[in-house]
Amino acid sequence: MSIVGGTLGKVAAVFAVGLVVSAAGVGAALSTGVVSPQPPTVESVENEWGEISAERTGIDTTVVVNNPNGVGVPGVVGVSYDVSMNDVQMASGKTGGVSLSPGRNELTLQTHIDNEKIPAWWASHINNGEKTTLSVDPSVKAAFLSKGLPAQNRTFETDMLSSFESQSGQSVEVNGQTVLAVEETDASWGRATRNETPLQFTGTVRNPNGAPVEFSKLGYEVSMNDVTVAEGTTGEPVEIAANSTDTIRINATLDNRKLDEWWVSHLRNDETTRLNVSVFAVAETDSGTERVPLPFLSQRVVFETDILAGGQATTRTVESSDGFGFEPPRVGSVERDWSATDSGTQFSTRVVVNNPNPADSALGEVGLDANYRVALNDVTLVEDGTQTTLGPGENQLKFSGEVSDRTITKWWISHVENGERTRLTTAGGATADLGFAKLPVPLPGENRTFETDMLAGFSKTDQTVSVRGRTVARLHDMNSTWGDATMERTPMEISGDVTNERSRPLTVKKFGYRVTANDVVLADDESRVGTTIPGKATRRIETTGYLDNEKIPAWWVSHLNRGERTKLSVSYYVVVEYRGQQFTVQLDGMSYTDTIETNAFGSA
Known part of the structure; x- marks a missing residue:
């Protein structure tokens, strides 16, 4: 915890008390005339707050002791004290084995109040009519002498009600x-x-x-x-x-x-x-x-x-307002906007809040503490807050935040895992400080859902495979689903049946694919299949392609820049081996284009 700087308070008291020192020390000096017969005295005790933490409160004490003799007194002096508030003992401190030089000596003591004692003191303060007596009770101990000094009492009162x-x-x-x-x-x-x-x-x-x-x-x-x-x-x-x-x-x-x-x-x-x-x-x-x-x-x-x-x-x-004849602030409109940046995308929300109270009224200016959060499938895109003062009439609040590429990728993974479905949630709240009370001002929340179906053009599609103008096979009952996505890639799990229309065996060696979204190439690769289909037989093939998730943020920016529209283009081909030769066959019937539109971030 931090240390409180400066002197928060001091209590000084002058104490005069005779101190007795050892016969071997001061007694010998007296016999030679070196030491005067005047005893050392405690001149003052000063207290100030020390280190303050959640558990305890420090008190630093300086005790000034004057030794009027011409020689020092060995370490035989001890000083102690107790601090109480309304008879609730709050702290105690002591030091011993102190040596006194000739003249003025400052002794430093440190103690602390256990903060768990504060409730007991508070109860005594309230039950005593909001009055507390602070008592500092010191004592001095020296050889052959223990003497209490007069307690120093100070009383303070509060009048909270x-x-x-x-x-x-x-x-x-x-x-x-x-x-x-x-x-x-x-x-x-x-x-x-x-x-x-x-x-x-x-x-x-x-x-x-x-x-x-x-x-x-x-x-x-x-x-x-x-x-x-x-x-x-x-x-x-x-x-x-x-x-x-x-x-x-x-x-x-x-x-x-x-x-x-x-x-x-x-x-x-x-x-x-x-x-x-x-x-x-x-x-x-x-x-x-x-x-x-x-x-x-x-x-x-x-x-x-x-x-x-x-x-x-x-x-x-x-001072506060006399009545509740006022109109609380209210939200007029909400506008949202996306823009591309060098580091990703920026999302901003502008909220117009109207304070209908006139400038010369008690609520002509209202303090407002507001916060706002935007999430896609529980992936937080923006979380922002603002503190401002509302003047009369319309006031504009702006919430904004950079959305990193990593955040966009995490959203995409959630979108795929949720069946290409995303729930947009916006939530906010504000507290208006009206002087006499804090009044919640609700910011309009929103829940929207948008869906895509990027694999729809592939599913359940039949396609013939022709080599040199002759049909050699037929792909049917084809299906493509998303696998478990990672931050690096999104699997496309492709499966279907291949029927060999010829009497000779045919091998499907590879399955190729290319996916572009608004000219951003999300995938351009081929995967191994290696399934041989005997003549006039049908076999199941399974393979996996991958989207490059590092390209998702670039596509996302293009999607937003085009008014939440994406032109999707998907093409497939197969590499087959027939009669000892390999042929690459474009699967035009399974390839497709589509337009994907969302309305996630339009005006509320």
Whole structure:
């Protein structure tokens, strides 16, 4: 973990205490008049935060001891101290065998707080009315003397809930109509334990309408420096009857097990914490679960401490919107585009998000944290995110990423393994920070499926084999399927029956093939067969050809550049041996051309 730089806090205290040294040392010096009769004294103890990790918090201590004598004191002095907060012992440190030079001596001690003790201290702080007394209890040991020094006590207080107490006079409006008039809000802590801290929010509201106002469910989230310490929902609907006044209550519980993580963030943030309490109505719609913020029960508070120095803690409220009479940002359009690059292809998506709130409103500017992912058959093509501020009106978000040749090849393998079928999925999400709450803004996802059938022209095709104008054999019941593809190649497993029409035996030596896609040669080779068919007999032949998968990315670029269109050309030939001679025969009837079209990346 990193080390906190600078002095976060110091506590200094002047202690005067007599130290007794060995008779052989200082006693002898006194008898000769070299050493004055003044004893060494501890002049100050200063503490500052040391190394901070997830498990523990370091405290570095400097003890200043003055030796007024003219000679040094041998290693007979020991200094120790304990640090407690509200009687919860947080740390202890000591050093021994210290030698003192004449004059001023600085002794350095290092100890640490076990962060697992933070929940116990927090419970004591809450139960003590958000008040903590920090106590530093030092002691000095020398030859023939052990003496405790006066404990140094410093008290600091926080006031995290004061901003929730108001005679607000707010109103909750939707489209200019008052839904609820807020008369009073309040918040209070319950009795905290090591494991949890109860926290209740209340709001007294009046419904001025002739019909009841009902929330199907209320939810809450409490975070401290983005560490979520409490979240949940009410179990029952909340209803405010027509023309009546009622109190909305939210009973939250802080998970004290999260407080050690918060403690680390508090110290690393210069002992500053942003407490964010968000209360919202949970609405289930056709689009899913939505949050309707209730800012009259929500609050943002920033509090700062100066723990080691015992300085005054401060608390301030961060202003937020008074009501939820707002229109959340919404997505206007989505456009996608592909382009070829030197290293492969680039995929980009442009999303237009509209913020309908005027510039002079509380939501004239809205922070947005968005992410986007595009995948083909679970092969991720693009995964991108952006953080921006939405001004009033239309705002454009752009997500983009380079798609490597290796990624395209991995997609092709999945396409073949899935029967030349690809599922395109796009998914994204955004979070709008409205000041008093974070509201999810759904980005439109999409699921499309496209298919190809590149081997269709071959299957079930019959073809005669002629030598010098005479039919010598017939290929029938032919079939071609894809084998198990690798990053290097894609097998085409070819099989079928060959019937020898003549009385003499005939041998099929080789099977040749050539596959081009938009003038990109994917395959141009021949494979060995070596099957002999006796006269007037039928035999099964099997062989395997291969596509060169290193050419797939080049074909893919051409496919996109031509508007997702590919001209496919496939040709075959066989090499047969008949009556001692070899003949190459083009299989024109089995060769074919086709146009492959997809619509995977058009506009949403």
